[in-house]
Amino acid sequence: MRIHRRGALPVLALSVMVAAAALAQGNAVDEIAKYRAALQDGNPAELWEARGADLWKQKRGPKNASLEQCDLGLGPGVVKGAYAQLPRYFSDADRVMDLESRLVWCMVTLQGFSQADAVKRPFGGPDQKSDMEAYVAYVTSESRGARMNVSLDHPKEREAYRLGEKMFHFRGGTHDFACATCHGEDAKRIRLQDLPNLTQTAGAQKAYTTWPAYRVSQGELRSFQWRLNDCFRQQRFPELIFTSDASIALTMFLARNANGAVFDAPAIKR
Amino acid sequence: MPDPMKIRATVVGDSTEVRVLMSHEMETGQRKDAQGNVIPAWFIQNVVVAHKGRPVLNAQWGTAIAKNPFLSFKFKGGAKGDKIEITWVDNRGEKRTDETAIG
Numbered sequence: 001m002r003i004h005r006r007g008a009l010p011v012l013a014l015s016v017m018v019a020a021a022a023l024a025q026g027n028a029v030d031e032i033a034k035y036r037a038a039l040q041d042g043n044p045a046e047l048w049e050a051r052g053a054d055l056w057k058q059k060r061g062p063k064n065a066s067l068e069q070c071d072l073g074l075g076p077g078v079v080k081g082a083y084a085q086l087p088r089y090f091s092d093a094d095r096v097m098d099l100e101s102r103l104v105w106c107m108v109t110l111q112g113f114s115q116a117d118a119v120k121r122p123f124g125g126p127d128q129k130s131d132m133e134a135y136v137a138y139v140t141s142e143s144r145g146a147r148m149n150v151s152l153d154h155p156k157e158r159e160a161y162r163l164g165e166k167m168f169h170f171r172g173g174t175h176d177f178a179c180a181t182c183h184g185e186d187a188k189r190i191r192l193q194d195l196p197n198l199t200q201t202a203g204a205q206k207a208y209t210t211w212p213a214y215r216v217s218q219g220e221l222r223s224f225q226w227r228l229n230d231c232f233r234q235q236r237f238p239e240l241i242f243t244s245d246a247s248i249a250l251t252m253f254l255a256r257n258a259n260g261a262v263f264d265a266p267a268i269k270r
Numbered sequence: 271m272p273d274p275m276k277i278r279a280t281v282v283g284d285s286t287e288v289r290v291l292m293s294h295e296m297e298t299g300q301r302k303d304a305q306g307n308v309i310p311a312w313f314i315q316n317v318v319v320a321h322k323g324r325p326v327l328n329a330q331w332g333t334a335i336a337k338n339p340f341l342s343f344k345f346k347g348g349a350k351g352d353k354i355e356i357t358w359v360d361n362r363g364e365k366r367t368d369e370t371a372i373g
Binding site: 041042043044046047050051219 | 273274276289291293295336337338340342
């Protein structure tokens with residue numbers, strides 16, 4: 001009790017300082033928002049979308065087939081709106097799949113690539129572009145304007161969601177970090193970047209519906225798998241294996257939490 | 271063969287607004303790779319925009335232009351359906367030409 005009373009004055013002073021800092025922060029955030037709006041007009045993500053749309057129709061791989069008959073969950077060849085309902089359970093693979101793992105599946109089954117070849121270059125770099133990121137740009141752009149509608153009807157979908165939720169809160173690594181450390185409370189930030197609170201619907205919706213995105217600082221289009229991969233790197237976790245069950249489960253957790261929001265990507269980020 | 275450009279041209283009042291996205295690395299020549307070797311400069315040097323075969327913009331670019339550059343400008347005149355042709359040439363001599371109709 002006594003400790004509490006003695007602490008009252010410094011707490012008040014501190015809260016004034018925090019308010020002032022929040023005000024300054026607000027201005028900076030406004031400026032970043034203006035910067036983003038200025039970039040929106042000429043989003044280079046469109047270059048990836050165009051390349052992906054072109055690749056989609058190309059006959060490739062040992063079977064010399066295109067991906068046009070790839071079933072993304074709405075039937076073979078249906079791309080429109082498919083991403084807004086992923087991840088989902090696919091009976092042919094007997095597995096819950098996100099977009100990237102489903103694309104790998106189609107590259108293997110339709111085009112005859114080996115699994116190893118299909119996952120070889122998930123993310124582009126300065127020396128070489130990634131076809132995977134181009135596919136992702138194209139497919140996600142076909143869901144722009146669609147409402148997020150991820151199902152938990154199948155037991156395996158529920159299992160993936162539960163696993164993802166557990167991973168989100170799992171603390172580990174050299175920094176004893178969890179996803180929730182940065183993304184479990186409102187108004188957290190890294191440097192000047194606001195971090196969404198992914199445990200709240202609004203935060204999850206805003207975050208999930210704006211990936212993939214063209215990252216100006218990297219000059220690359222980045223997929224959601226990349227986003228998770230980089231979060232793991234920042235947490236000093238072991239590398240998140242591309243299209244692993246763990247990556248799909250985490251995506252499932254976040255995608256489902258974004259249900260009801262209008263998908264609006266590929267976007268552009270600093 | 272370089273990737274295609276994304277061009278949009280629209281009539282705004284008595285002018286035409288042209289917006290174009292180009293796919294290019296735009297290396298400055300000041301960066302080093304993981305081994306410490308300088309990455310050679312590689313950038314778009316010249317951009318020409320023609321309206322019905324008549325040049326309306328001729329730009330000389332350098333290394334200060336961003337990767338995957340976006341160019342937006344207006345010129346007087348132009349009508350719906352007119353052809354807009356854009357060509358860039360980089361310092362390696364590689365070039366790319368794309369065209370669109372004013373919409």
